[in-house]
Amino acid sequence: NPPGGELKQLNYTQRDAxxxxxxxxxxxxxxxxxxxxxxxxxxxxxxxxxxTGGGGDVPRIQPYRVGAGLDWSSAAFDASFLALYxxxxxxxxxxxxxxxxxxxxxxxxxxxxxxxxxGLEVALVGHNLTDDVQxxxxxxxxxxxxxxxxxxxxxxxxxx
Numbered sequence: 329n330p331p332g333g334e335l336k337q338l339n340y341t342q343r344d345a346x347x348x349x350x351x352x353x354x355x356x357x358x359x360x361x362x363x364x365x366x367x368x369x370x371x372x373x374x375x376x377x378x379x380t381g382g383g384g385d386v387p388r389i390q391p392y393r394v395g396a397g398l399d400w401s402s403a404a405f406d407a408s409f410l411a412l413y414x415x416x417x418x419x420x421x422x423x424x425x426x427x428x429x430x431x432x433x434x435x436x437x438x439x440x441x442x443x444x445x446x447g448l449e450v451a452l453v454g455h456n457l458t459d460d461v462q463x464x465x466x467x468x469x470x471x472x473x474x475x476x477x478x479x480x481x482x483x484x485x486x487x488x
Contacts, residue, residue: 338468345386349375355399364402369410371395376419384421388466391417391429403443409435417465427465433457447487455479 351373359366374392378385397410416429438451455476456462462475 343383344380345377345383346380347375347377347386349373358398364400364405367399367401369395369397369399371412385419387421387424388468389417389419391415391427391465404440405438407435407437409433414462425471427463427470428461430460430462431458432460432462447485449483449485451483451485453481453483 353369353371355367355369357365358368372392372394373390375389377389392415393412394415395410395412397408399408400406410433412432412434414430414432416427418426420426432455434455435457436451436453438449440446440449442448456478457480459478463470463473464475467473
C-alpha cells in the first residue's frame, strides 16, 4: 500500500514489442580424479525489450546476470558454490522504479555416508551468504519486499 492509503491501479494493454537477448552457460573439467571431479562453471544472460515505434521500455524485464563457481562431485561427497552478480535494472517505463544490482553467493556441501546406493544424504546449504539487499526487478512489489537474506540450512534426505 503506497503512502496515503491509496491502492496503485494497473492498466494492461497489448502492444507490439521487440525482445532480444542471449544466454550462455558452460562448464570445464579442471580435474578428473578417481576420488571425484572438479568443474568450473560460468554463466551469463541478458534480455532487452522495447515497444515498437519508440514506445519505450517493456516493464518487468530481468536485468543481466553473470556468475561463476566451482563444483566438486564424487560418490560420497558433493560441494559447490556460485557467485552471481545481478545488474541494476534502470531501463524501466514511466511509473516503474529502477532496482539496484546485487551480489549473491550460494554454497552447498552434501555427504552420503553410505554412498549413492543407500539414499541417505546430509547437506549444508547456504543462500545469499553475502546477506546483500536484493530486490526482484520483475516483481510488482519490489519497492516494498526484499528477497530473503542470508539463509543456512541443514538438510537430511532419504530416498528409497
